[in-house]
Amino acid sequence: MRRMNPTETEKNTDATNRKDAEDTARPTEAVAEPEATGGAAADRTAGPDASADAPAAPADEDGIEDAEDAEDAEDGGIPEEKPRESSGLLSAAAGVVATGLGVVGLSGSWVGQVAAERQTLLGQLESSQGGSVAEQISAVYGDAWHTTALVNGVFALLALIVGVTVLTRPGRPGWVRACAVAGAVLGGIGILASVSMYFDLILALPQGS
CATH class of the missing domain: 1.20.5 (Single alpha-helices involved in coiled-coils or other helix-helix interfaces)
Known part of the structure; x- marks a missing residue:
């Protein structure tokens, strides 16, 4: 070994x-x-148990708001406001007022009456100091008539302006337009009558001897 x-x-x-x-x-x-x-x-x-026990994530409200803002931006940034439709109350009142002014322009008013009486009083004071018959008639009556015609003409002119303004507004009811037409027509007639009376075209002053 x-x-x-x-x-x-x-x-x-x-x-x-x-x-x-x-x-x-x-x-x-x-x-x-x-x-x-x-x-x-x-x-x-x-793993599955843990994910099942985990609380659900809350809904993202900010995301919804952002989506709405994006839609608004695509539409133009600011939502368009619908134009407000007029109720027509102002036009209706203006039509009635035009008719009333036209009637006043033809028939007269207390304003014209007071102005005429004042002018008559001034004419009496002037005629008391002497003068011809024609001058006395003009001072006592003529000036008062002319003052009445002037005041009535102002009312008639206002009726014409208001009536034409209402007629230029589109989409008004028929009765409103009828009142406006009546006021404009009465105003036009009142203006013609006032001008004729003021310049003695009709019903001229009598001539004294």
């Missing part, structure tokens, strides 16, 4: 120790792998 050298004995011992160390490490790694696999499986198993 061959006798081994001390060096060979040490080499055999080292090889044996390395082999035993490898055999010991292999089961440990084999055991570790199932644990790692089980941990991943546990994580996958716990």
Whole structure:
């Protein structure tokens, strides 16, 4: 039997120790792998439960508002306001007023009456100082008549202006337009009558001897 050298004995011992160390490490790694696999499986198993238990995210109201703002921006930035339709009350009142002014322009008013009486009083004061008959007639009667014609002419002119203004407004009811037409016609007739009376074209002043 061959006798081994001390060096060979040490080499055999080292090889044996390395082999035993490898055999010991292999089961440990084999055991570790199932644990790692089980941990991943546990994580996958716990995943749905965790997501199910998580509270639902609230609805994004800001997103809805942003979408509405975007729609408004596409339409022009500011929503268009519908034009307000006029009730026609002002036009109706103006038509009635035009008719009333036209009647006053033809028949006279207390304003014209007071102005005429004042002018008559001034004429009497002037005629008391003397003068011809024609001058006295003109001072006492003529000036008063002319003042009445002037006041009535102003009312008739207002009736004509208001009536024509109402007629120029489109989309008015028939009765409103009828009142406006009546006021304009009466105003026109009143203006003609006032001008004729003021310039003595009709019913001229009598001439005294």
